[in-house]
Amino acid sequence: MIDEPSALPVAATHDAEIDQLFGVDSPLGHAVGAFRPRQSQTEMAKAIAHAISNQSTLIAEAGTGTGKTFAYLVPALLWGGKVIVSTGTKNLQDQLFLRDIPSVRKALNAPVSVALLKGRANYVCHFHLERTLQNGRLTSRDDVGHLREISRFMKTTSSGDKAELSKVPETALIWNLVTSTRDTCMGAECQYYQDCFVMKARKEAQQADVVVVNHHLFFADVALKDTGVAELLPSANTIIFDEAHQLPDTATLFFGETISTSQVLELCRDVLAEGLSHARDGADWAGTVTPVERAARDLRLAFPQDIVRLAVNQIAPSSIFFPALETLKEQLDNMIAVLQKQAERADTIEQCRVRALELAMRLDAWNKPKTEEVIIGQESVLWVEAYSTSLQLHQTPLSIAPIFNKQREGAPRTWIFTSATLAVKNDFNHYSAQMGLWDEPAKSWPSPFQYGEQGLLYVPTSLPQPNSPEYTDAVIDAALPVIEAAGGGAFLLCTTIRAVNRAAERLREEFERRKLPFPLMVQGEAGRTELLDRFRAAGNAVLIGSQSFWEGVDVRGDALSVVIIDKLPFSPPDDPVLAARIEALERKGMNGFMHHQLPAAIINLKQGAGRLIRDERDKGVLMICDPRLISKPYGKRIWQSLPPFKRTRELAVVQEFFATIDTADASAE
Ligand SMILES: Nc1ncnc2c1ncn2[C@@H]1O[C@H](COP(=O)(O)OP(=O)(O)OP(=O)(O)O)[C@@H](O)[C@H]1O
Ligand SMILES: [Mg+2]
Numbered sequence: 001m002i003d004e005p006s007a008l009p010v011a012a013t014h015d016a017e018i019d020q021l022f023g024v025d026s027p028l029g030h031a032v033g034a035f036r037p038r039q040s041q042t043e044m045a046k047a048i049a050h051a052i053s054n055q056s057t058l059i060a061e062a063g064t065g066t067g068k069t070f071a072y073l074v075p076a077l078l079w080g081g082k083v084i085v086s087t088g089t090k091n092l093q094d095q096l097f098l099r100d101i102p103s104v105r106k107a108l109n110a111p112v113s114v115a116l117l118k119g120r121a122n123y124v125c126h127f128h129l130e131r132t133l134q135n136g137r138l139t140s141r142d143d144v145g146h147l148r149e150i151s152r153f154m155k156t157t158s159s160g161d162k163a164e165l166s167k168v169p170e171t172a173l174i175w176n177l178v179t180s181t182r183d184t185c186m187g188a189e190c191q192y193y194q195d196c197f198v199m200k201a202r203k204e205a206q207q208a209d210v211v212v213v214n215h216h217l218f219f220a221d222v223a224l225k226d227t228g229v230a231e232l233l234p235s236a237n238t239i240i241f242d243e244a245h246q247l248p249d250t251a252t253l254f255f256g257e258t259i260s261t262s263q264v265l266e267l268c269r270d271v272l273a274e275g276l277s278h279a280r281d282g283a284d285w286a287g288t289v290t291p292v293e294r295a296a297r298d299l300r301l302a303f304p305q306d307i308v309r310l311a312v313n314q315i316a317p318s319s320i321f322f323p324a325l326e327t328l329k330e331q332l333d334n335m336i337a338v339l340q341k342q343a344e345r346a347d348t349i350e351q352c353r354v355r356a357l358e359l360a361m362r363l364d365a366w367n368k369p370k371t372e373e374v375i376i377g378q379e380s381v382l383w384v385e386a387y388s389t390s391l392q393l394h395q396t397p398l399s400i401a402p403i404f405n406k407q408r409e410g411a412p413r414t415w416i417f418t419s420a421t422l423a424v425k426n427d428f429n430h431y432s433a434q435m436g437l438w439d440e441p442a443k444s445w446p447s448p449f450q451y452g453e454q455g456l457l458y459v460p461t462s463l464p465q466p467n468s469p470e471y472t473d474a475v476i477d478a479a480l481p482v483i484e485a486a487g488g489g490a491f492l493l494c495t496t497i498r499a500v501n502r503a504a505e506r507l508r509e510e511f512e513r514r515k516l517p518f519p520l521m522v523q524g525e526a527g528r529t530e531l532l533d534r535f536r537a538a539g540n541a542v543l544i545g546s547q548s549f550w551e552g553v554d555v556r557g558d559a560l561s562v563v564i565i566d567k568l569p570f571s572p573p574d575d576p577v578l579a580a581r582i583e584a585l586e587r588k589g590m591n592g593f594m595h596h597q598l599p600a601a602i603i604n605l606k607q608g609a610g611r612l613i614r615d616e617r618d619k620g621v622l623m624i625c626d627p628r629l630i631s632k633p634y635g636k637r638i639w640q641s642l643p644p645f646k647r648t649r650e651l652a653v654v655q656e657f658f659a660t661i662d663t664a665d666a667s668a669e
Helices: 015-021 039-054 068-079 090-108 126-135 141-156 174-178 197-207 215-224 229-235 244-255 261-278 285-301 321-345 347-364 401-407 429-435 471-486 497-513 528-538 576-587 592-609 635-641 651-668
Strands: 057-062 083-087 114-116 210-214 238-241 257-260 308-311 373-375 378-386 391-397 414-419 442-445 455-458 490-493 520-522 542-545 562-565 620-624 646-648
Touching (some): 015 039, 039 068, 039 442, 057 068, 068 090, 068 238, 068 414, 083 090, 083 215, 083 229, 090 114, 114 197, 126 141, 141 174, 197 229, 215 229, 244 391, 244 401, 244 429, 257 261, 257 347, 261 285, 261 321, 285 321, 308 576, 347 391, 378 576, 401 429, 455 651, 471 490, 471 562, 497 520, 497 542, 562 592, 576 592, 620 651
Parallel strands (some): 057 414, 114 210, 455 620, 490 542, 520 542, 562 620
Antiparallel strands (some): 257 391, 308 378
């Protein structure tokens, strides 16, 4: 049967083999310099091998830098059958695909084929590139240069993955013109179908033993079935989620329902066109379509602001939003009635009818928006998001547990959930409940590092409140002497892009003025993989980045000896889904801040801090600038959740720390 993964040989135990592979003289030693047995890693690998033999589920937590990647790759490559590894971001996908998997495969001499699969928007589209080359209205000189680079790239690339072309920044606008979307892809009708990079990546993923995806792709696919993962799932024996702490948020993004006014307008356009060409005499098509279009536009106009996100209960009851919604619903129903009568005149009209019904069904959720909404027996939040020309109506489940649990039904396979931050004080309940993994085994292994000796937590004195306009400047002033004392080798992790830009500007000035030789790298200047490669190679660089550098990123040794965090990473409180979650907690008598925002910020911070110590010999300083760590009552909860670094508020202690490392290094030579 196609829908069943092929059975795996059931090994009683792989323990002995794992002991050997992770022991002294490990073949992995050739793959990474200075490999040493780490008990946590070995034990975790065994637990995963057991889960694979039993086709069961395992939640596996081990501290940052423990070496979880090898702990799951070794058993997966040896015994996992067809494996899907899903990780948090595209750059972690690249790290796995370009670095970790090849090392393990080589060390084990394992004859497995590996494929990388990303979302459609990552691959240059031959058709759209050609169209843009011929008639693109490029508005800037940058675009022209980028387009030239992309054409050149297309002559040599075999993947078409934009991450390979670091000369064109990931955020460059030109990418939109040379990639496809689900709606603009011509599919099998495309003249370039044979050469299509998206199709090629999906085909390779189908055939490969190990496929590397990311969580967005995984869940988008489950919801939309458009990215190639859904086709992979049936034959997969083993599914591994790395950075699994992110899953509840990512899954939430996709398990909801969204309807946008631009979808309605697109439908109207198609109805008019199809109606006129196949059933001109059947109905007054313009008269049918125009009121729907008007209603959709009126709905957008209910929010005069440019960009806004509001939960339904934040919209004033007197807002014209509610009558506009009613009108849209009525007019859409009218249009459906017309389509119903004409559907048999052409397939394309029937298609329009189905689309219209679908939209009407989703709008139904908004009929009684005052009452609590229910999706599959679950609470959900209704919220709107206005863009300059469209309005989106979202219905987002507050819990994804039942939906995800359903996903895991079907043919037995192994599900591994791993991360450094799943449990709160060794209790996995919060995570398991969120994911619907009740009763599944969960285990935590201690960190192999001596944080008290290897690391120092420095919280500078006299920083202003984090919302003050001079805050980022004050962060830089406090960070400069630390960077100098360390001789470079620093990550500056910011909570906002604005802070990234301001910090970059200031550091560039200061490095020049003080004649400091540290290469400065800023997120966005080049691809993340490229930036990290440069960072590792430089040895004394300073890298400024935001969220995407907080998790999973691995730089071992002296190249990274300071991690500076500007602010405690609380999510913006105006996020409607977050607000609804907090409200739901408070209805149950819990404090939303203590039960949701604070734990989430702690996980984030632990992830950021975890970039520092990645090896038994790594040493470094974690600098957290935010004064709330000391001044607020919850601050203690936060620093107590971090690894047990030695702590100081004195710059002199930091300078002394680095001076001692230097002397130790000198005497060791
Ligand atoms: N036994 C070992 N001895 C020495 N180095 C190792 C060993 N195992 C793994 N490493 C190296 O340690 C570093 C950290 O490993 P890895 O990135 O897998 O950590 P992690 O547990 O995934 O951490 P995070 O939660 O931050 O992602 C990597 O550079 C890896 O190559
Ligand atoms: Mg990792």
